[in-house]
Amino acid sequence: METADLKRQLKEQIIHFLNLTTVKPEDIKDDEPLFGEGLGLDSIDSIELIVLLSREYGINIQDPKEGRKILSDINTMVDFIEKNRTK
């Protein structure tokens, strides 16, 4: 899958998993922080995203510190998925 397609797919999955009913994929910028400012996600959302990576891409994040970096924005998530996905 091309990186652009993966980004689009990931944004749709984030919207679905987090029930962001008023957000469209194009509203989420690739380099915009997902937590705090930007999309305004919180700690419970981070667990939802870890579950998303596990279910959709077969990636298990073991280290919470590692997770903080991976879940920074769409670019960091896609980069990590491309390198580590098992499905």
Added chain:
Amino acid sequence: MAYFHLPVCISPQNSFPEVDLYQIRESKNNLLEVMEPAYPGIPAAARRRMGKSVRMAVGAALPILEKFPQPDGIIIATANGGMEDCIKFLNQIVEYNEGLLTPANFVQSTSNAAASQIALVTKNHNYNITHVHRGLAFENALMDTMMLLKENKDAGYLLGSTDVISAYNYNIDRNAGCFRDELILNTHLFQSKAKGTIPGEGAFMVMMNNQKMGASAGLNSVKTIHSIDPLTILKTLEKFLSENFMPGEWPDLLLTGEDGDERLLPYIDIVESSMDKCVPVARFKHFCGDYCTASSFACWISMQIFETGTIPELLIKKRGATKPVRKILIYNNFRGAQHAFILVSAV
């Protein structure tokens, strides 16, 4: 006597934010589902995680909490709680082979999710309890509140109820024969005798304290009983009346939870026939449908009757003496096994 203040009801009818009980909204596909407002007061991040029953409860509570920001307790009745989320969570356990699970469904799945979310939104650390006694959940919440107000004269409690039609409890109850098989409108619920009723849902919230001034109604008494014997219900009613009325005195209105299920008519008949002929009779379940905490909708309707001084035409089953309605006796039963009498009065 305890007093109701600022009642709010989210129901299948026009009850929030504007109230109009002179029109009836029809059921769709044998379901009476609520008209949900936009809930502008619920923070967006919290709202997107809330299941319907929690969303309705918090949405109904917030207008009250604007005026009474820190109640001395939050007392909620719900028979099914977040059943939809509970089943989603359980299905995830199976679907993902007991692997990693998302927290949102789990957080929302417990019965006390509504009471706890209201506490979280308002940062309230006081008494917080959820009553879950199926068809008597609301009555038990009422009694809990009454007892607390006897012990704490200056206190105020947020009391409420919430229950929704979830795909899961609907299917189970339908298979158990609780609902009509044929397609029927709520407006025709009492026109044909058949087994089953129409399911409904709703949330009710109110502030309760001992302050008569500004109250919407007073709560005189609550009596509950588990029985399937109509004669036992009659004896309970007679005792309830003798405890709350002088000899020869009657309620100004009997409001029953008649729901169109012919199997439950013997209970309704025996209660109606025990009243004096001058007592008018009204019913409410064609407005809200049948659900475990539907008697809270009857309480809310009673407060509307006190406020407007009239009984909405669509509720009336039998006319009686033309006099101001000051005392309303609510009789409700859940599936013929859990019965309750609630006496409310105008202030």
